[in-house]
Amino acid sequence: MSDPENPTVFGKILRGEVPADIVWDDIHCLAFRDIAPKAPQHILIIPKRYVPRLSDAREEDRTLLGHLFFVAGEIARQEGFAKHGFRVVVNDGRGGGQEVMHLHVHVLAERDFTWPPG
Numbered sequence: 001m002s003d004p005e006n007p008t009v010f011g012k013i014l015r016g017e018v019p020a021d022i023v024w025d026d027i028h029c030l031a032f033r034d035i036a037p038k039a040p041q042h043i044l045i046i047p048k049r050y051v052p053r054l055s056d057a058r059e060e061d062r063t064l065l066g067h068l069f070f071v072a073g074e075i076a077r078q079e080g081f082a083k084h085g086f087r088v089v090v091n092d093g094r095g096g097g098q099e100v101m102h103l104h105v106h107v108l109a110e111r112d113f114t115w116p117p118g
Contacts, residue, residue, distance in 0.1 A: 006050040010102040040110035051103040054092045081109035
């Protein structure tokens with residue numbers, strides 16, 4: 001299901017070319033621990049279908065986008081930090097802080113967060 005043309009590190013993870021500490025794997029997405037965590041719990045959820053940015057999502061991606069957020073909640077329960085709370089972040093494009101151009105959802109927990117983020 002992984003796109004062989006996806007040049008990103010996430011594409012390489014999906015193809016098994018780069019190892020990852022996987023916490024979730026289903027038909028639509030893969031989730032793994034971030035190698036440069038910004039919180040004690042920092043998990044990335046990526047769609048298996050290559051979508052470079054949130055702003056590149058199309059009408060047919062609606063269900064997939066909802067699934068990514070559903071999985072964020074499932075992971076929070078699975079990893080034991082749902083009760084205390086967590087933050088979900090999606091960056092879009094270089095100006096939005098996106099470093100890997102493959103849509104991904106950050107799930108961060110087990111530290112206090114401030115508002116506004118920045």
